Amino acid sequence: MTSRQNIIITGAGGLVGPLLAARLLNSPQYHLILTDLADPIIPAGVAHPENATAIKGDITDPAFVASLVASAQPLHAVFVFHGIMSAGSEANFELSLRVNVDSVRLLADHVRVSSPRVRFVYASSLAVFGQPLPAGPVTDDVTPTPQGTYGAHKLMNEIYLNELHRRGFLDVFIVRFPTISVRPGKPTAAASSFLSGIIREPMHGLECVVPLRDRAFKSFLASPRTIGHINFPGVSVSVQEMLDALATYGGEDKLQLVKEETDTGQERILRRETTVVVSVSDVNDTLVTVLVSDTISIVVLVSVTSVADATAVLAMATVDTVPGSIAKQLQTDKRLEAGRLVSVFVVRSILH
16 A cells, blocks of 8 residues: 655645645545644545644744654655735735745755655745736746835745756745635735735625725736746736626625725735736636635636645646546636646646
8 A cells, every 4th residue: 555645735724725735635645744823724524634734833943844844754745835925024024034035945945955856836926026017918938026025035935946946956846826816714914915805805794995096906816837837827807897796796785895095005016016917808708707706715717616726736646636627627628728727737747
């Protein structure tokens, strides 16, 4: 019988980490070490909850990181999802440096010494891109030019991890997430947090404050493809389009709970970042409203669980493990085959 493969997931109490953990724990072949600053929760309703170990700890503490890596031997892969969000990073440079940069290097260095060439998947951000941006879509070929602390620190990690990969120390994959919306739970310290709150809060009878008075302002939301470092493509969605979708699915009364109050600091961060990857009309005109009507509220523009499925593909062995609905889309949707959205479940396994 083949022994289970040990996988570390940091930031396991966030959004993407638990989704990935839930998918992997439906397979008997993985043993997950879930860690976060708060107590990580082992996902409910999975086939093999006994294959997960939850460890609370400070990922910036060298002693904790050494213990974490030692507990996962022999190590098969690491997924790095922890971090301070954009507005939080801008507000506290030293904290961002410690959590978003120093801890990643600390973890990578322990792993490269104890488990050479192990798979190391790092969650970066499209905040690595700044102005000036090309007139067309922002692709993997566009040179990163971050204009904020969060994006700069993400890019610093990308450069360091790419060097570890070049030297053969680790097998690194870098995935650049766009804004994930609508996120469940409470608002985060991201400047773009209102892009979830604009739907989530009114649907719960709560007020949401939009930090800029520009309903034409666009952001974009997620879905994946795969190379050494990849941008998760998304669709460009304006504030007005999200408000229209909120009214359609939540009722006109919900619009009264959305307040527009300019926050110049957050607006400056938002306007630095790329906002166009592919237009809504290129994908499907109904997808913005799907974002709102989706009761699970994770974003998304290919299927209800596209963020989870996309990330899980980074951890699964073959395209055969992708849920049937997604696999069917990959076979029949010409947009996907053209690389417009999820061009890549078929590339190669990120773990094997």
